[in-house]
Amino acid sequence: LAKTTQPISMDSYEGQEVNITCSHNNIATNDYITWYQQFPSQGPRFIIQGYKTKVTNEVASLFIPADRKSSTLSLPRVSLSDTAVYYCLVGDMLDNTNAGKSTFGDGTTLTVKP
């Protein structure tokens, strides 16, 4: 699993657009980029996955530059309920070369204020 770097925390206000950037300099050719959201005492929830350029679904957009060394999760017009931890993962979490390693890192704690 490629090493990723995300901001530890971010604050925003309701109605704003939030962009969370993840750095992954050693991304491999076959690696996809996947983002998850986790609320306290719940399992992570799949948000979006992409390989290159831009991917959009009903909840978020994922922007990936041509060199793929970073990616940005964009949440349009956040609400209080978007307060959660957001994890960026690169590669296949079930790749057995990653056995014994923490798979999700620390993520980014997003706090949305009224």
Add this chain to the structure above:
Amino acid sequence: KAGVTQTPRYLIKTRGQQVTLSCSPISGHRSVSWYQQTPGQGLQFLFEYFSETQRNKGNFPGRFSGRQFSNSRSEMNVSTLELGDSALYLCASSRGAMGNSPLHFGNGTRLTVT
């Protein structure tokens, strides 16, 4: 489509006892993986099963074991419980047929060992 179901939701056990946790994956998903989440260690990979066979294993002692049934349902067992086993145990399912399949998590079993 029903999500991943984990039972029980909460469990309190005494040191030295053993425990079995259950996971029902999303219909059609053949891969089930298990994770331990604690505040200090983050989300750690335990093992993964695909078509009733353990395909990957994390760096946990032999007290942690699992199995998968023909209907893809999976169980995880922890024997000789220790205080440090207190954690949120999550299972996730995926199609698993190729790399980078997004994981779909259950809401976990909160295990407390006293």
